[in-house]
Amino acid sequence: xxxxxxxxxxxxxxDDIDKLPAxxxxxxxxxxxxMTLLSSIGGYRARTWLDEIGLSGLHKMFGTPELRRxxxxxxxxxDQIDRAIAAAxxxxxxxxxxxxxxxxxxxVRRVLGLHKRYRTPESETLPATDLTDIxxxxxxxxxxxxxxxxxxxxxxTDATLQQAAQAFTQNPSIxxxxxxxxxxxxxxxxxxxxxxxxxxxGIMPEIFYGKITTDYEQSLDFGKxxxxxxxxxxxxxxxxxxxxxxxxxxxxxxxxxxxxxxxxVDENMHVIGLVTLQRLMSFALTQLSHxxxxx
Numbered sequence: 001x002x003x004x005x006x007x008x009x010x011x012x013x014x015d016d017i018d019k020l021p022a023x024x025x026x027x028x029x030x031x032x033x034x035m036t037l038l039s040s041i042g043g044y045r046a047r048t049w050l051d052e053i054g055l056s057g058l059h060k061m062f063g064t065p066e067l068r069r070x071x072x073x074x075x076x077x078x079d080q081i082d083r084a085i086a087a088a089x090x091x092x093x094x095x096x097x098x099x100x101x102x103x104x105x106x107x108v109r110r111v112l113g114l115h116k117r118y119r120t121p122e123s124e125t126l127p128a129t130d131l132t133d134i135x136x137x138x139x140x141x142x143x144x145x146x147x148x149x150x151x152x153x154x155x156x157t158d159a160t161l162q163q164a165a166q167a168f169t170q171n172p173s174i175x176x177x178x179x180x181x182x183x184x185x186x187x188x189x190x191x192x193x194x195x196x197x198x199x200x201x202g203i204m205p206e207i208f209y210g211k212i213t214t215d216y217e218q219s220l221d222f223g224k225x226x227x228x229x230x231x232x233x234x235x236x237x238x239x240x241x242x243x244x245x246x247x248x249x250x251x252x253x254x255x256x257x258x259x260x261x262x263x264x265v266d267e268n269m270h271v272i273g274l275v276t277l278q279r280l281m282s283f284a285l286t287q288l289s290h291x292x293x294x295x
Contacts, residue, residue: 007108012072030087137248152274153177157232176261188235
């Protein structure tokens, strides 16, 4: 009787998330066919954050760069685990580095459904990517000054809807405003479309409500809109980029949050500029035209 292979659970808690792409590539080369990634936060960091910010900041915890970690999980045959560990150490530069991460394994007694995730090379084939496309995606914002030299719209939390609307009309090329604290820290964002909805609600509410209704939820929404008086009442959670982020990362955030612009912040979350979708496209078009000229 052939003995069933033994398995182990490989767990990597990655502090240095800039190493994540290299880590995934290295593990794939080492024979790790699939992996689950989780956003995670260390208990000490979470407790310190909550002590400083309070429970009101709980919903922003996983979006705070200094708290972010990635936990990687995979189940694999025990006789392959040493190769995977060696690959992970090489990709990270060693787990003994400060703020690098932790790796450990656990024995797994029983596994179901593991092998169905293995794919043939044909099923993993993706469309070919042009080198110019890769260059566009990985270009740091620091190398494209015209993307980042746009002056942002910044609003204090007590700015009225009329004041915010005036700021947008004075800056017609900007469609996202940054709401900042008295010390200049980013607190939230206000897209133009969101502001316009609340602004015109005060002028022509029938467009939003249409007719009198007894529906409780609609009445509640109507009441919320009627009670919005300044930008702090309607601002969205802050979404931003920093100078070291790439063109690809900036567009991915805009796509995820359906935004046409992002505040550019420094390491202390002070707003220092604005990255717009138009300027990202302008940069990409320039690079693509250079490719055509070289063909």
